[in-house]
Amino acid sequence: MPDLPRLKPDPIPAIQPVPEYAATGDLAEVYARTRAGLEVPWMGVVAMAFAHFPRFYGTLWSALEPTAGTEPFIHACAELRACAENEASRLSPPPILPRLIDTGYEEREIDDIRACNEVFSAGNMLYLLMASLARLLLEGKDWRGGGKAGGPAQRRPVAPKPVLIEPHHADPTIAALYADIRHTLGLPFVNTDYRAFARWPSYFAPAWEDLKRAVVRDDYEHHVARVHDRAVVLAAGLPNPTRLSSDALREAAAADATCEEVLAVVRLFQWLLPGLALNVAFLRAQLVDDGAFGQLTR
Structure with a gap:
């Protein structure tokens, strides 16, 4: 394995993501290529934070683009996701379906939560691979590669963009939940995934308490x-x-900033994304239906 130990930057650098609506010209074109290449409905915060350094991000994506969407890339994402889900299972996620049903959730609503989780269960792997490559290269390691990219894999349908509960949308209950997430994870911001799950506060509050214990x-x-x-x-x-x-x-x-400034931002996301992938897998495991839904609703 390349010598790339886990490393949380200290201090944590300020991030300045370039939102999709603010991307113009060449950057807007790179954003469109990123979404198409990764087959995602949104630009992840990691990519938007990298795009604050447009020459850096344009160069990184231009190199990754021919590989994204090919069989080797899709296989790597699947293998990484399997790893995250296996490690999450070792934390023994408690089932949450009985509690949701007692609250009044119907099966279609739980399916909506599962669909939202799937967006991030798949998408986080793409961005984690991107951040890992960026850190490898910025730290002077070689990207030797593993052969030819090969032909494109079968394209998947792109899921709708999730609805996000931004901090300025949050009522006092969700604001307190976001504060607890930031404190527990040691981050100055709340990841997109959690802002999407907060669309269902009566689901996400107990789910977060279970996850926090892990x-x-x-x-x-x-x-x-x-x-x-x-x-x-x-x-x-x-x-x-x-x-x-x-x-x-x-x-x-x-060409955008000092290499150390860019590297600090890359290290931040390359540090946090493995935990985020594991956490989303934990939340997904809680929603597995082993037949209990039908029994509980009879």
Whole structure:
């Protein structure tokens, strides 16, 4: 495995994501290519934060684009997701369906929550591979690749963009929940995933309490580290058809800011995304229907 230990930047750098509506010209075109290449309905915060450094992000995406959507990339995402879900299962997520049914949730509403979770269960793997590659290259490691990118995989339908409950939308209850998430995870912001799940406050509040108990366990970091390590191996093994080098990406970063400034932002997301992938997998496992729904609603 490439020498890329988990590393949380200290201090945490300020991030300045460029929202989709604010992207114009060349950056708007790169955003459109990113969404198409990754087959996602939204630009993840990681990509928008990277895009604050447009030469850096344009160079990174131009190298990743020929590989995204191909069989090796899709296989890497599937393998990484399986790793996250396996590690989440070791945290013994408690089922939440009985509690939701007691609250009054119907099956169609629970299916909507599952569909929202699927957007992030799939999408986080794409961005984790991207962030891992970016850190590898900015830290002077080679992206040796694993052969040719090959032909495109069968395209998947793009899910609708999730509805997000932004901090300025939140009532006092959700605002307190967001504050608890930031404190527990040690981050100055609330990830998109959690802002999407907050669309259902009576679901997300108890789900977060279950997840929080897992996050503070002594073995939690061990499971996150296993996701991180797998992401590094899979990212380094992706095909590199454009032969992007460390020097080239560092040169692009230096055209926007100092390499250390860009690297700090990259390290932040490459550190947080393994935990986010694990957490979303934990929340997904809570929603598995083992036949209990029909029994509980009879």
